Amino acid sequence: MAITMEYRLASLAQLDALNALENSAFEGDRISPRQMRRFIQSPHACLMLALDGSTLAAYALVLFHRGTHLARLYSLAVSPDYRGRGVSRELLTRVEQVTVEKGYITLRLEVRNDNLAARNLYQKMGYKVLKSLVHYYDDLADGVRMHKRLEPPGPSTTLPMPLYVQTTPFSCGPACLQMAFAALRRSFQPSRLLELQLWREATTIYMTSGHGGCSAEGLALAAVNRGFDVTLFSQSHTIPFIDSVRDENKKAIISLVHEDFVGQLAQKGVSALPRAPTLEELEGYLQRGAAVLLLISTYRFNGEKGPHWIALSGCNPEYFFFHDPFVEHQKDAVSAAYVPVSRAELEKVMGFGRKKQTACVVLYPENHH
Numbered sequence: 001m002a003i004t005m006e007y008r009l010a011s012l013a014q015l016d017a018l019n020a021l022e023n024s025a026f027e028g029d030r031i032s033p034r035q036m037r038r039f040i041q042s043p044h045a046c047l048m049l050a051l052d053g054s055t056l057a058a059y060a061l062v063l064f065h066r067g068t069h070l071a072r073l074y075s076l077a078v079s080p081d082y083r084g085r086g087v088s089r090e091l092l093t094r095v096e097q098v099t100v101e102k103g104y105i106t107l108r109l110e111v112r113n114d115n116l117a118a119r120n121l122y123q124k125m126g127y128k129v130l131k132s133l134v135h136y137y138d139d140l141a142d143g144v145r146m147h148k149r150l151e152p153p154g155p156s157t158t159l160p161m162p163l164y165v166q167t168t169p170f171s172c173g174p175a176c177l178q179m180a181f182a183a184l185r186r187s188f189q190p191s192r193l194l195e196l197q198l199w200r201e202a203t204t205i206y207m208t209s210g211h212g213g214c215s216a217e218g219l220a221l222a223a224v225n226r227g228f229d230v231t232l233f234s235q236s237h238t239i240p241f242i243d244s245v246r247d248e249n250k251k252a253i254i255s256l257v258h259e260d261f262v263g264q265l266a267q268k269g270v271s272a273l274p275r276a277p278t279l280e281e282l283e284g285y286l287q288r289g290a291a292v293l294l295l296i297s298t299y300r301f302n303g304e305k306g307p308h309w310i311a312l313s314g315c316n317p318e319y320f321f322f323h324d325p326f327v328e329h330q331k332d333a334v335s336a337a338y339v340p341v342s343r344a345e346l347e348k349v350m351g352f353g354r355k356k357q358t359a360c361v362v363l364y365p366e367n368h369h
Helices: 012-025 033-041 087-101 116-124 172-184 192-202 216-224 248-267 279-287 330-336 343-349
Strands: 006-009 045-052 055-064 070-078 106-112 128-133 143-149 230-235 291-297 307-315 319-323 339-342 358-363
Touching: 006 087, 012 033, 012 045, 012 055, 012 070, 033 045, 045 087, 055 087, 070 087, 087 116, 106 116, 116 143, 172 192, 172 216, 172 291, 172 307, 172 358, 192 216, 216 230, 216 248, 216 291, 216 358, 279 291, 279 307, 279 319, 279 343, 319 343, 339 343
Parallel strands: 070 106
Antiparallel strands: 006 045, 045 055, 055 070, 106 143, 128 143, 230 358, 291 307, 291 358, 307 319, 319 339
């Protein structure tokens, strides 16, 4: 029998019904009545209901992580009387839409290994397994963590930019530079050899540990040396990345390299604008067909702090889109191109470290004047 379901956000009027559904749907790991009340009232949660008239058929609860770009599907419960009737699929679709509207592009969840119906639903709706969770639940049952990259409306302005995946942990900048070259010069062919050569040209030598990263000045100089006109934004209270090392000799080397980059750029008529670009400027560059490299902090995307270069690849009135050169598994490469980020979130991720160092390199198409 077909049912007409109403979907809307919860209010305190449904608190008793929600607690009753929670108790009937789960044997353990339940949301307490006090927690349920808090979630209904929280601006950082979305508690969506499926109502059959005055009967609560199901709910879905999404939590929005402040300071990151991640949202979490904390709970989804369906009354036994309404299972197998497509309610959970429709409910999940609707909370995904709310999640995108709030500017979050990744939705994560945990599900029990033995809940095959739920796992099958999530997989059919595009969720992928991130990791196994041993003895995750109250009864020591195992689970899995899954996630899905949500898709807002596509870009209205795009660059014809191929995705080039960095082949080392430290060459995100050179990978982005090659993507920019390929977008602006159709005959250009990226290669790993050039990726490493660009890194050697643009690296600051040292960072916290391991190999050094590439500064905006280094990347800009590498682009200028290959015939590109550039605009450089670089705002920092100190020399880029120097705060990430403690050894005074290493600091001296980073300073020497940075001063050499700045001197060579000055000889070629390029000086850095000591500020961050505005969103209006970034949109204007993309509309003119320019390629834009941005240094961001990855914390808001994956919860891990680190400087990372991305290449902007499009925009629309609500979102910017970027190519991410870092891909953990080759099969996930398709999801690293035209990745959406809301305008508000892009402003928040521009800037690395406690002092919010901002860096941006703009490369123009040939004959752009």
